[in-house]
């Protein structure tokens with residue numbers, strides 16, 4: 506079984522792939538999220554792992570668009586506690602660092618820590634672990650990485666500061682993607698959908714009220730632009746429910762009265 510991720514061993518995506526699929530799964534690592542989506546849509550990887558939102562830094566909006574554009578299905582979700590650590594070549598100190606590089610989402614989660622180190626330049630890079638690897642292989646003495654403790658261990662770096670994310674309790678929600686829908690052998694209690702509403706006054710309020718009347722609990726709503734129609738928006742909605750039939754009725758009602766609905770996946774709530 507091949508699993509597509511963004512990143513290399515020691516990255517958070519790699520950790521999720523191991524936790525979900527076990528140590529024997531084959532990992533296909535890519536530099537960017539779009540390559541992950543492509544690999545799953547081509548059938549090269551059976552599943553993909555994609556970060557979708559973080560409790561400090563918020564949604565990774567472009568990833569919503571990728572799921573939509575590549576017509577991928579959400580099979581499951583996974584919440585990983587994220588601890589970020591500042592690391593560098595052994596013997597270095599924070600004051601020696603000119604730059605700290607990491608994945609943009611990781612940098613966002615640690616912004617506050619660096620307010621006390623204004624001389625350090627923060628630079629977006631590929632994944633957290635790739636920076637650790639590069640520092641180690643190229644002996645980059647003025648550069649630090651923000652990554653996991655596992656990455657420090659794999660790439661022989663020294664941790665200069667532990668748990669540097671803005672709040673200790675930090676989670677990233679990942680989704681597990683697949684190419685096609687498969688028949689579910691369980692009754693789902695969560696779903697991710699996209700609704701493209703007709704643009705009329707109060708329609709979003711009416712949609713949300715209708716969903717609430719069916720007993721659906723909205724866990725996330727995110728608007729994304731409909732690129733063919735400037736200033737029109739579609740809504741990505743995650744919703745939880747106890748009654749699957751009520752969810753199906755609500756979907757029917759959206760189709761009948763609100764606009765177009767696309768179901769990305771029906772799965773189990775893992776929070």
Ligand SMILES: O=C(O)C(=O)C[C@]1(C(=O)O)C=C[C@@H](O)C=C1
Pocket residue numbers: 511512515516517518519556559587608610611631632633634677
């Ligand atoms: O760079 C990594 O290690 C990743 O797995 C990427 C990523 C992300 O995309 O949000 C994963 C979890 C953390 O939120 C920080 C970075």
